Amino acid sequence: MTRDDWYRHDRLPHIYCSGCGNGSIINCVLEAVSDIGWNIDETVFISGIGCSSRAPGYIQTDSLHTTHGRAIAFATGVKLANPDLHIVIFTGDGDLGAIGGNHFIHACRRNIDLTVICINNYIYGMTGGQGSPLTPYGKKSTTTPYGACEMPFDLCNLAVAAGANYVSRWTSYHVTELTKAVTAGLLTEGFSFIEVISQCPTSYGRRNSLREVSDQILYLKNNAVLHQRWKRMQEKGEDLSSDQFVVGEFIRQSRPSMGVSR
Amino acid sequence: MTRDDWYRHDRLPHIYCSGCGNGSIINCVLEAVSDIGWNIDETVFISGIGCSSRAPGYIQTDSLHTTHGRAIAFATGVKLANPDLHIVIFTGDGDLGAIGGNHFIHACRRNIDLTVICINNYIYGMTGGQGSPLTPYGKKSTTTPYGACEMPFDLCNLAVAAGANYVSRWTSYHVTELTKAVTAGLLTEGFSFIEVISQCPTSYGRRNSLREVSDQILYLKNNAVLHQRWKRMQEKGEDLSSDQFVVGEFIRQSRPSMGVSR
Amino acid sequence: MRHEVRFSGFGGQGIILSAVILGRAAVLYDNKNAVQTQVYGPEARGGASMSAVIIDDEDILFPKVINPNIFVIMSQEGFLKYGAGAPGNAVMLLDSGLVHDRPSCRYYEIPASREAKDRLGKIIVANIVMLGSLVAATGIITKEALEAGILSSVPKGTEDLNIRAMKLGFDLIMEGKGEP
Amino acid sequence: MRHEVRFSGFGGQGIILSAVILGRAAVLYDNKNAVQTQVYGPEARGGASMSAVIIDDEDILFPKVINPNIFVIMSQEGFLKYGAGAPGNAVMLLDSGLVHDRPSCRYYEIPASREAKDRLGKIIVANIVMLGSLVAATGIITKEALEAGILSSVPKGTEDLNIRAMKLGFDLIMEGKGEP
Amino acid sequence: MMKLFIDETRCKGCNICTMVCPYSIFTPGDTPNRRGIYVPVLDRPERCTNCRLTYLYGRQLCGVCSMICPDQAISWIADEPYSARCVVIEY
Amino acid sequence: MMKLFIDETRCKGCNICTMVCPYSIFTPGDTPNRRGIYVPVLDRPERCTNCRLTYLYGRQLCGVCSMICPDQAISWIADEPYSARCVVIEY
Amino acid sequence: MSRTEFFQGNIACAEGALAAGCRFFGGYPITPSTEVAEHLALKLPKVKGGCFIQMEDEIAGIAAVIGASWTGVRAMTATSGPGFSLMMENIGYAIMTETPCVIVNIQRGGPSTGQPTMAAQGDMMQCRFGSHGDSSIIALCPASVQECFELTVKAFNLADQFRTPVFLMADEAIGHMRERISIPDSVPYTGRKPAEKDTLPFKPDEDLIPGFAPFGSGHHVPVTGLTHDWRGYPATTNPDLHAELVSRLYHKIEDKRNGIADYEIENREASVVFICYGAPARTVAQVLHDQKHDGKDDLGCLRLRIVWPFPEALLEQFPHASVFIVPELNLGMISREIQRHTAVPVRSVSKIGGELHTPRELLQVAEEYR
Amino acid sequence: MSRTEFFQGNIACAEGALAAGCRFFGGYPITPSTEVAEHLALKLPKVKGGCFIQMEDEIAGIAAVIGASWTGVRAMTATSGPGFSLMMENIGYAIMTETPCVIVNIQRGGPSTGQPTMAAQGDMMQCRFGSHGDSSIIALCPASVQECFELTVKAFNLADQFRTPVFLMADEAIGHMRERISIPDSVPYTGRKPAEKDTLPFKPDEDLIPGFAPFGSGHHVPVTGLTHDWRGYPATTNPDLHAELVSRLYHKIEDKRNGIADYEIENREASVVFICYGAPARTVAQVLHDQKHDGKDDLGCLRLRIVWPFPEALLEQFPHASVFIVPELNLGMISREIQRHTAVPVRSVSKIGGELHTPRELLQVAEEYR
Ligand SMILES: Cc1ncc(C[n+]2csc(CCOP(=O)(O)OP(=O)(O)O)c2C)c(N)n1
Ligand SMILES: Cc1ncc(C[n+]2csc(CCOP(=O)(O)OP(=O)(O)O)c2C)c(N)n1
Ligand code: SF4
Numbered sequence A, B: 001m002t003r004d005d006w007y008r009h010d011r012l013p014h015i016y017c018s019g020c021g022n023g024s025i026i027n028c029v030l031e032a033v034s035d036i037g038w039n040i041d042e043t044v045f046i047s048g049i050g051c052s053s054r055a056p057g058y059i060q061t062d063s064l065h066t067t068h069g070r071a072i073a074f075a076t077g078v079k080l081a082n083p084d085l086h087i088v089i090f091t092g093d094g095d096l097g098a099i100g101g102n103h104f105i106h107a108c109r110r111n112i113d114l115t116v117i118c119i120n121n122y123i124y125g126m127t128g129g130q131g132s133p134l135t136p137y138g139k140k141s142t143t144t145p146y147g148a149c150e151m152p153f154d155l156c157n158l159a160v161a162a163g164a165n166y167v168s169r170w171t172s173y174h175v176t177e178l179t180k181a182v183t184a185g186l187l188t189e190g191f192s193f194i195e196v197i198s199q200c201p202t203s204y205g206r207r208n209s210l211r212e213v214s215d216q217i218l219y220l221k222n223n224a225v226l227h228q229r230w231k232r233m234q235e236k237g238e239d240l241s242s243d244q245f246v247v248g249e250f251i252r253q254s255r256p257s258m259g260v261s262r
Numbered sequence C, D: 001m002r003h004e005v006r007f008s009g010f011g012g013q014g015i016i017l018s019a020v021i022l023g024r025a026a027v028l029y030d031n032k033n034a035v036q037t038q039v040y041g042p043e044a045r046g047g048a049s050m051s052a053v054i055i056d057d058e059d060i061l062f063p064k065v066i067n068p069n070i071f072v073i074m075s076q077e078g079f080l081k082y083g084a085g086a087p088g089n090a091v092m093l094l095d096s097g098l099v100h101d102r103p104s105c106r107y108y109e110i111p112a113s114r115e116a117k118d119r120l121g122k123i124i125v126a127n128i129v130m131l132g133s134l135v136a137a138t139g140i141i142t143k144e145a146l147e148a149g150i151l152s153s154v155p156k157g158t159e160d161l162n163i164r165a166m167k168l169g170f171d172l173i174m175e176g177k178g179e180p
Numbered sequence E, F: 001m002m003k004l005f006i007d008e009t010r011c012k013g014c015n016i017c018t019m020v021c022p023y024s025i026f027t028p029g030d031t032p033n034r035r036g037i038y039v040p041v042l043d044r045p046e047r048c049t050n051c052r053l054t055y056l057y058g059r060q061l062c063g064v065c066s067m068i069c070p071d072q073a074i075s076w077i078a079d080e081p082y083s084a085r086c087v088v089i090e091y
Numbered sequence G, H: 001m002s003r004t005e006f007f008q009g010n011i012a013c014a015e016g017a018l019a020a021g022c023r024f025f026g027g028y029p030i031t032p033s034t035e036v037a038e039h040l041a042l043k044l045p046k047v048k049g050g051c052f053i054q055m056e057d058e059i060a061g062i063a064a065v066i067g068a069s070w071t072g073v074r075a076m077t078a079t080s081g082p083g084f085s086l087m088m089e090n091i092g093y094a095i096m097t098e099t100p101c102v103i104v105n106i107q108r109g110g111p112s113t114g115q116p117t118m119a120a121q122g123d124m125m126q127c128r129f130g131s132h133g134d135s136s137i138i139a140l141c142p143a144s145v146q147e148c149f150e151l152t153v154k155a156f157n158l159a160d161q162f163r164t165p166v167f168l169m170a171d172e173a174i175g176h177m178r179e180r181i182s183i184p185d186s187v188p189y190t191g192r193k194p195a196e197k198d199t200l201p202f203k204p205d206e207d208l209i210p211g212f213a214p215f216g217s218g219h220h221v222p223v224t225g226l227t228h229d230w231r232g233y234p235a236t237t238n239p240d241l242h243a244e245l246v247s248r249l250y251h252k253i254e255d256k257r258n259g260i261a262d263y264e265i266e267n268r269e270a271s272v273v274f275i276c277y278g279a280p281a282r283t284v285a286q287v288l289h290d291q292k293h294d295g296k297d298d299l300g301c302l303r304l305r306i307v308w309p310f311p312e313a314l315l316e317q318f319p320h321a322s323v324f325i326v327p328e329l330n331l332g333m334i335s336r337e338i339q340r341h342t343a344v345p346v347r348s349v350s351k352i353g354g355e356l357h358t359p360r361e362l363l364q365v366a367e368e369y370r
């Protein structure tokens, strides 16, 4: 089976805006599952609510489009009740980082065998552009009209601190690297977390002087700093610019995990 | 005013079991606020639900004994609506670490000017001894009759990763150090988090071969490893024993904070 | 007399804004009553967006459009979804470059997008061109009210452009360009 | 005949367990009906704990104690809170070392804690001593049922100790020690 | 041989493909289709590594455009081999 | 001078005080009070640093027992100075 | 003096809050209520003492609002079905602790995520019975943009007066439509009755409501959601105290139900009487307006602006009623309540799916009884 | 064969779940329901395929249960008021997605944290109306330890049969008391109707209920809480689809209400009729038992074991009733429902605070009507 066979073609084209990064990310995830060769009957996609969380609806498997923020909690039940199922979660910076934060850190702690793809577009896309806990300091949204005055989370740091077995970050531009990271996450026992920074031209870009889709793509391309390089920068006492972010793999370990099929 | 003046004497003796560490910790916190000399009219204690969360009820100030896990969210409203109030939160490992985890990490992220005292007795005391997300691996509780099979959180790590300005850990045995840590937390702008490991003879000790209160006190005394020593151990490649835990100050910084009275 | 106007097009064309401007102009500057409503929903994102305005001299009780008698259509999908069923006695203004089909009622072909691009250099104001044409063609509100409505609705710095777009809309009708 | 038994003491004395054993014994080994209830609540922690058992040959419909006629009291606070109001026709067994006051009904003074400590070396089984005395004094269930009830309720390895405690309770009554 | 193909019923005209192809095979379209979409046009698609070499190597060789196309609009369909002609490859 | 004082209406007999005093001033009680509590007894409380020296230094000097007593049962009340007598301090 | 605007219902609601002196908004975005938050995000920071915060979820939103209210400020949140469900526990806390606050629910189609962008009145029972335990609350239903403004103001006044959460139960149709609104320079104001010095903080006055002592005012109020006595101290195993407290919380509102009723009656002589609230009232108004054109006048209407506590005495205002027709955008919620109080047949006209009843649909039902 | 035990209601409930084949418990401890979880924490790990998990809160608890249910296993949670309130959003999700699951609520005194250790029936309206939007559910009320067992079994059967969340609405009095229970070797079992191959996953059969296709069975079911069509695809702006779906969810239960009714009737000829459920039924039973001793027989009783959907046809079983006396441990919740359906006067006898009505109290009320 190829990536294309995993799509629910009768639901395409999807509802995403033109230039939205979500579609690229779904491609990468499906590429990874088809590469690994998971059985489509035994793979379940689960999500919360948001543009990003609509992803499972376009995939030809059993899927659970749940309530806002709760995908991981639902998935925990699915996985523990049937550890033979492979479970991938699609979520957003709002769904996971705001309302769903608790389920997130608890899943990391339990190291339950799930893979979470968090599409971080810095904004609540679905509801029209409110700030999220990932909206960078100073950036505009409909609920931060004067610029966000709260510091954002670093979800990867949080996942590491909470105990996840696999953590990495890429962007919707880095499709090749992302596909590899997702593959690694899927194959790691325990909880895997992949944050994907993505463009939302409709609700984020146009409010933050990234008018065109291409501006956002270039932003992702130019501001991604490789984990290894960041380490070297730190050693030299250098700091990231306010737009830069670190990409790469942050941890891969094997703390005790739950729900692993034997 | 001395510590004693902060107590609601008409409510003493409190409901805590004989030998429970909660009372000692309240002493330390009140010692700290009276040391600093906060005005009793402008100090508010806020808590969730649990034995630990009953603490504010014994203190002669305005107080808010809220719903389970939500103390920080309520406190956020109090503080932002009136930044002149000093706010201290009492919570437990269940209240903060289980149901209240999301409010916790968000408050760390926002760095809102609150001080949180989390009494970690490794158990849900109030409801009679169920496991909490802090119950150490393998330990018994009424809901982990075969020993906890989930890894516990390190709340201090989590607080640091989420962005808190002040984080430290002590125990109900270390009353002097604890009082100093609380004082430091109260005086730090932004979010301060002090975890206090404490004995619960009724619901934890007797299920985990710490039958007597004295066993638990000795446990706290003997297994606390000072932060600095732990660093040296790490350098030497040594590990903590399964009973040991690290105490001391983990961070004191001044990231941007919210709700600070000007 | 109750007028029910329906706007449709695709996301980004400013369909909603057109309706709001019309309603606001009617209420604030023409002293009429107006109710503006619209279709929300994610489906509106890729597909056709729709907004409606009811204008009446009397109080507007039932606030939803029942029998729209004026249509402003700016995309083919919008036409199919919201314009194709227009009753015989309706009037339709359509962006002739974007709508391929034609209704069975009276209609005006307004090359709004093309003219906006060619004459004003900004395709983004095509909706205001359509508004101008609408008012010129139907007189549903006064031109003065429309102008005031536009001025109080568009972002600072774009007033001039928008007024020129409105006038372009007037002209396209006056020049008889739109006549069916 | 409906009997309503009320147990009270402080936390840690095994007040609840006593009641459960009595109820279980009645139901499983004496083929009677029984309902056991208790007071929960954090206030019960430091203060007096209370548990009640209703025993009846018929079905027990209303499950709460209305007029307790048998009291087993193991602390002064328990006495004040749950025993002091005992009606004249009631019977009370009290741990004479722990309860200072005396009721106005018939009562047995059982030095259960002291005897448990002195004779069995374990103050923890004072409640079982009281249970033994209760059954010996009132015959509310058979001694055999009580023994079976205890055996099926106490932790493995403590059976012998508990049975000895029960017998000690019997003896204290037989020896007339508790007589009022 | 394979042929690059843009599914017009899916493409939303975002032009991301025009930014990522190492051979600049995609260029922004300039006329809207019936849905009002400016679908990119292909510039000498036979230059695409994937088209040329996938069969040879028996696996996907680039495919970045197809992977990044958020609307699942880019794919390859089988095609008869191109007749020999000079292909200028621009790096 | 001050005098160490255990409030019997509060003490729950946990004996934590008996573990922490550097002078072992508290020792576990052996008879229950009316509430059934074994309140610790004080062994030569005049040895307590706090009792002896707080007035002298104008601040709390030890106070660990009082701070750790979970039941707010330990405090100091004013007392007439002890009459001179030999105090053996055991370290 | 007043100014005229062409506003959405949601914006009018936010403007009403500002006019009422609301100084704190804590919430979480959700369609179709988000514009309330967005407008306050723009405006509150510009008002002295004003604070807008987007919390991590709705549970935290209402929690922050309750916390803010205890500092003495007027505070509100806005949400829709899913968020409203999440608030239920803390709403009960506000009831139990007698914390004034305003909760706006712009109702959308449920259950669950259902129809995020469509109108409904499906949470009318939930606002009354959605939190565990016995209680009573106040719920207002606007039928126009103007009323979104006015009833928001009123909601704050009632919240302060009764020390209770008050719900503005609007719906997507009213919240999202734009129409004429006239915004007055000043609005009615009834604040919290202050606590007298040295009174017990939860000891009620004769009106069953205790005076309010904000945090920081030296009253040292211990607030708890546990059953508490007049001092605020927990007393969780005392049946009498619980019965007294919870009955009082119930009666302080329910006893006034016919007094605080806010309604419009049209044609008391009618035989066919519509009872309505919120968006369907617009359809009913159209039908009643149209009957005059048709030269008829046997249709009447009771329109409720305060739906809970339900003012059942109003049902007697129609001595000739042969039927009560109750159009609702749900499966007949307030119809249930009406049935309890009257012998007149109640005809529930449910419509779910997001569209309003058309005038024709209601007329057809009315015809059946003519 | 069966064995006799002396169990708490909560333990009986857990045992009932095990007997019914429940293999998943996800929950969060709360007094007075915790023993249900604790017992299952002990037992489930010993059962093949059994899984107990304590989640981070009640929201996650019910979420995990719903997730587990989609793998085809029987799954449950147990809670009390505050936790129940938190579950409301996801309960709506279970309703909308037609996910069978059992939710045990051991009711305690509310609102808010209220009286954690005292008995109440204050969540009876909440279980019916606590989630946003229109819906219907099934609620069972045990009045003895034996019924805690039996009705838990029945709850699982009804959940599977109707593809809906089913509530076991017990109370602290029943949950915490210990009494005789007889545990049979096997229990009635009605499982989920399986989905036929290649049918649409949400296309109902004639009984209005679609067949169930568990995850992993190759049916590729897209489950969503949004309004969806028969394929499970979102269709959130289609009024007709929404109306069809939500009406069906309502009617699949409500239409069967008089059929699935589970009740006991005593003395159809009575003039004074008690209607009761749960713990107060014990008091009523005592009163009726005692009247025989007094040589009277004018008291009758309708005891409901299934309270929702409300089987109103049963009210007609008492042709001579001059009053319905409804003792409840709340301020009169089911009384409200009864009032809707009958012309017989309804006398609500509320008791809140945690204690049961005494036989004398109820007798006194009955005397008023004798
Ligand atoms: C309980 C609840 N609160 C709020 C909402 C409204 N809501 C839907 S999606 C969303 C935000 C989604 O943001 P994110 O997860 O970043 O997804 P994106 O749309 O940006 O991909 C919100 C707040 C909801 N559906 N349910
Ligand atoms: C929503 C909700 N869920 C559950 C409970 C029951 N509950 C009360 S306290 C508590 C645990 C408290 O544990 P912790 O915070 O560790 O406090 P401790 O008693 O150990 O000090 C729980 C689960 C509740 N009151 N509310
Ligand atoms: S709103 Fe943003 S995230 Fe949502 S579909 Fe559009 S571009 Fe993508």
Ligand code: SF4
Pocket: B015, B016, B017, B018, B019, B020, B021, B022, B051, B052, B121, B125, B126, B199, B200, B201, B202, B203, B204
């Ligand atoms: S149960 Fe544990 S935490 Fe609670 S009062 Fe008793 S000892 Fe303290």
Ligand code: SF4
Pocket: E006, E010, E011, E012, E013, E014, E015, E016, E017, E018, E039, E040, E068, E069, E070, E071, E072, E073, E074
């Ligand atoms: S990336 Fe895909 S959707 Fe975007 S323009 Fe290219 S083909 Fe079209």
Ligand code: SF4
Pocket: E004, E020, E021, E022, E023, E024, E025, E047, E048, E049, E050, E051, E062, E063, E064, E065, E066
């Ligand atoms: S596969 Fe690679 S080379 Fe071929 S068109 Fe796509 S991006 Fe260009």
Ligand code: SF4
Pocket: F006, F010, F011, F012, F013, F014, F015, F016, F017, F018, F039, F040, F068, F069, F070, F071, F072, F073, F074
């Ligand atoms: S520490 Fe306090 S409560 Fe404990 S024994 Fe000593 S005086 Fe009593």
Ligand code: SF4
Pocket: F004, F020, F021, F022, F023, F024, F025, F047, F048, F049, F050, F051, F062, F063, F064, F065, F066
């Ligand atoms: S203050 Fe110090 S020295 Fe004095 S009794 Fe207490 S612990 Fe001992």
Ligand SMILES: [Mg+2]
Pocket: A050, A092, A093, A094, A119, A120, A121, A122, A123, A124, A125, A132
């Ligand atoms: Mg997002």
Ligand SMILES: [Mg+2]
Pocket: B050, B092, B093, B094, B119, B120, B121, B122, B123, B124, B125, B132
């Ligand atoms: Mg704890």
